Amino acid sequence: MLNLERLRTLDALARHGSVSGAADGLHVTTSAVSQQMAKLEREVGQPLLAKNGRGVRLTDAGQLLADHAARILSQVEVAQADVEAQRGCAVGELRIGAFPTGMRGLLPGTLTALSAAHPGLRLLAREQEPAESMAAVVRGDLDLALAIDWHNKRMPVPTELARAHLLDDACDIAVPVGHPLADRARVSLGEFAADEWISWNEGQFCHEWLVHTLRGLGVEPCIRHIAEEHHTQLAFVEAGLGVCVTPRLGRGPVPPGVRLLPVSDTVRRHVYVVWRADADRRPSIRAAVDALREVAAAH
Structure with missing residues (x-):
């Protein structure tokens, strides 16, 4: 009978595409993944992995069994959910x-x-x-x-x-205290056409949203600085290096040299x-x- 944990290892290999990725996903070592796969190959009596450059790929038999493993593990998830639901804890x-x-x-x-x-x-x-x-x-x-x-x-x-x-998380525009709009009660994103921006990493969904939104207002954004953390973005704003969008959820303390301006546009996450x-x-x-x-x- 096929071992469930070895099927889980095969499923992780199919999903992650590498031994190291499967090991990270399963929170085990790469050696443990290799050992489980060797045992599974002995159980089924044929190779499930083949070398592919420096990595590995699934053989036809490996892919066939991985497809079955995905369905089996999904059914196990349903069974676990049903048992827990019956237990009520x-x-x-x-x-x-x-x-x-x-x-x-x-x-x-x-x-x-x-x-x-x-x-x-x-x-x-x-x-x-x-x-x-x-x-x-x-x-x-x-x-x-x-x-x-x-x-x-x-x-x-x-x-x-x-x-x-x-x-729904409202967002504000963070500007330095010396910014021409710093004393405004409310602003529009389109008013920052001439400003330099501090944004999230390129490729991240929020970065793509900022570029998409500004271009939709007819503004080609000048993104000068990239910072992952909101606190870092606000530090750059305080230093006069640009403006940024700052959500309210999890915001924390705002530097004294920063002003937060509510946006008249509907800017919500x-x-x-x-x-x-x-x-x-x-x-x-x-x-x-x-x-x-x-x-x-x-x-």
């Missing part, structure tokens, strides 16, 4: 991924409430960008992920995932949580979603 391990401001603004209160209400639940949190964390939920490396999109640019959600809206639809009945998932909603409502 939120127990076991729950792995949550979150983007930085969601991690800071929502997860401390959520994890504290879950730990108090469900002492049998082991909680693990990981900071990741939304696209990465949603992919990790699809792969089964995470159970839940906090994600965002914007009022005028939606992020595609894989069909395997269920989602729940948590809150939609914050939501996603999980695998086949795990929908797990009490731990439902408990986490409820706790996130309560913390988000308070925010």
Whole structure:
């Protein structure tokens, strides 16, 4: 009979495309992955992996078995959810991924409430960008992920995932105190056509949103500086190096040399949580979603 953990290893190899990626996803060593695959090959009596340059690829037999493994593991997920639902207790391990401001603004209160209400639940949190964390939920490396999109640019959600809206997060424009618009009660994004911008990393969803939005207003943005953390962006603003969009969720203290200006345009992030639809009945998932909603409502 085929061993479930070895099928899980094969599934991880198929999803990640490399031994090292599978090892990271399974939180084991590359040696452990290789050993499991060697045992699985002995079980089925034929090669499942072939060398491909410095890496490996699945053989035809390996791909065939990996397709079966994905369906088997999905059914195991459903079985686990049904058993937990029948038991009615939120127990076991729950792995949550979150983007930085969601991690800071929502997860401390959520994890504290879950730990108090469900002492049998082991909680693990990981900071990741939304696209990465949603992919990790699809792969089964995470159970839940906090994600965002914007009022005028939606992020595609894989069909395997269920989602729940948590809150709409308003954003402001951060400018130095000496900026010509610093004393305004409200501004429009189009008024910053001549300004230099501080943005997120190129390729990130929020960076793409900023460029897309400004171009939609007829402004070709001059993005001079790139910084991952909002606190770093605000430090650059205080130094007079540009302006930036700053969400309110998880913002923290604002440097004294920065002014925050509300935007008359509808500049909002939609914050939501996603999980695998086949795990929908797990009490731990439902408990986490409820706790996130309560913390988000308070925010």
